[in-house]
Structure formats: structure tokens, C-alpha cells
Amino acid sequence: MPTATHLDFQAARGVPETHEWPVLHDHPVVDGGAGAGEDEVPVVDLRDADPAKVAAAMARAAEQWGAFLLLGHGVPADLVARVEERIEAMFALPASEKTRAVRGRGESCGYGSPPISGFFDKSMWSEGYTFAPANVRLDLLKLWPDAGPHYLLFCEVMEEFHKGMFALAHKLLGLFLSALGLTAADCAAAAKIADTMAASMHLNWYPKCPDPKRAVGLIAHTDSGYFTFVLQSMVPGLQLFRREPDRWVAVPAMPGAFVINVGDLFNIVTNGRFHNVFHRAVVSRESHRVSLGYFLGPPAQAVVAPLDEALTLDRPRPAYRPVVWREYMGLREKALFVGESALKMIAVAKDDAPQTPKLHETS
DSSP states (O other), X not given: OOOGGGSOGGGOSSOOGGXXXXXXXXXXXXXXXXXXXXXXXXXXXXXXXOHHHHHHHHHHHHHHTSEEEEEOOOOOHHHHHHHHHHHHHHHTSOHHHHGGGBOOTTOOSEEESOGGGGGSSSOOSOEEEEEOGGGHHHHGGGTOTTOOHHHHHHXXXXXXXXXXHHHHHHHHHHHHHHHTTOOGGGOHHHHHHHHHOEEEEEEEEEOXXXXXXXXXXXXXXXXXXXXXXXXXXXXXXXXXXXXXXXXEEEOOOOTTOEEEEEOHHHHHHTTTSSOOOOXXXXXXXXXXXXXXXXXXXXXXXXXXXXXXGGOOSSSOSOSBOOEEHHHHHHHHHHHHHHTOOHHHHHBSOGGGSOOOOOTTTTO
């Protein structure tokens, strides 16, 4: 797997062939900010006093976009600022320190290029660090083996953030289930999702790029789990793919907002009602950018299938067969190599399967 250490981004005067993506401009890019009409990225505010109204807004966004901006989430602004500060400090470390934490083949935690980069011949204009927030003190010893003050500060901030985010994830899960017309108490399968949901975190650094039109920070993909919180800095860079007509919608950098992406597994459990979203990260000539992905998914041996309660008059049959999470991740790897969708590999009724573009086609 290629690693970000193959290129000194800050010293680069141009984009080398290893990092040049020839197919980045197949579709136009439109602004998704306020006043953009049908391209305005939906906003859900949890401060609304009516939970049913909030759940309905989430459902509309998940059905029509597969993503939305979340406000009123209750995670303190000062904590978010400290998280961003720690991310900046991590990626500002000398290369000699970061590379001692490089992810090895088959490892899920550590430093390097985005995990998805191993499926492509070209490298991306970014660095990343992946860890399990519930196990951060062990995972981060790879980077700070002396467990000194920088290590302790990083771990304390991320543990505080994880505590707030995990509670928020369960609140969102309840609202998503409510939008389907059920609660975790109503449905054993839904209760199991709530009881076994686990988190992983991926930190991203997108350095300034001398030629942003030839490079990409993170290639087009869908998230594989239930749903993802994305914390992006005030430098915009996240784009969502929409069809009819095909275009990329630039997500505005909204103060205090998280971006919520619906993942593949939520596509499955809702029988395609809440669909996943293709998204990518672009880079800037003027500014570097940091982001954090907080991913929610099941245990490796969990069996994922459409909930009975997700079957409707419009979707009366399961669109997907039951699949073990570990098996699905293996199918996803195969799909990435050929630019396909892993969802198609487990679809049991073609007409019900979501029509999604190939990864390579949207890159």
C-alpha cells in the first residue's frame, strides 16, 4: 500500500505523475450553500423541539441525498476546536516521527495514505491516521512510544470527543429508526444495532497543492458502515455526487456543523430507503485542510440484513441478502479493484438495487 511519506507535500513544486489523476473533471462542480436551490445541502437542527419533525427531516435528507449537515448536536465548540488543534499538531510532526507509526499490511490503525488508496495505482494528496477511539491510548503508542505530554494531551482530547460523539451517534440512530416507524425496543434487530455499534476514527490532512486540478485529496467512494460524522475545517473540500444531471455538489464549511454520510450498511438495513452517498475530497492551492471521520459500524461477525420493518409497499421484498460484516468488507475490496459497488454483489433483486455510479466513473 502506498504511503503519504513517498512525497514531501510541503516541498512539492508541482504534482508528480504518481499523484496525478487524469479523470477528475467528468462532471461539473456546483455550490451547495444557502440559496443553491435543489443543490442546497440539507440542514438538520437537533434543537428543534419536535423530535418527529427532526426525524422526518433526517429521513428526507437520507432518501434524497444520503447526507446532510447537522446543527444543534450539543458537542461543545471549544472541544471541537481542541480536536482540530490536536489534529494539526499531529500532522505537523516531523516525517521521521510519523513514519514510525505507518500502518503495516493488514493493519487497520496507524499513519499513512487513506486506507482506500491501496486499491488504486495513483496516490492521493493527503495523509491520514486511523485509530479506534475506545482504544486510543494503545493505538497512539505507535506514534508516541514514550507516552509523553503530547501523547497524553492527544488521548485525553480524543477520549472526551469520543464520549460526546458516541452518545450523539446513539441519539441519531434512534431518530433514524424513528423515521422508519420503530424504536430499538420495538425490534430485536434494531436493538442489536444499538447495542453493538462501535466507532473508529480517521484523521485527514490535505496539504496545499500547487495544482489542485491535477490532484485529489480523497477519491470518490462510499462509506461502508452505518453512518459517518465528518468534522471538516472551515476550508471547504468535501463534495457529494448527485445524478440527473450528474454533478458534484460542494458542501459548505458551516460553522459548528457536522456532515452526516449514510453508509453502505444503512443502505442495506433500510432496504435501500436511506441510500449511501458517493463523496470525495478536493484540495486547495491556498490553504491546507484537516478533517475527521467518525465511523459507526457493527462487530466483524455481525450479520446485516434489511429490517422487516423497512419493507414497504414500494419495496415489499428484501433488496439484499443477509451478509456478515467481515464478508461485506471483503466484497468491498473486490468491488474497489474493478470500480463496482459491493451492494450490487449482495443484491437479490436487480430492480430494487440502488443505481450508483462506478467509483472509477465518478473519480
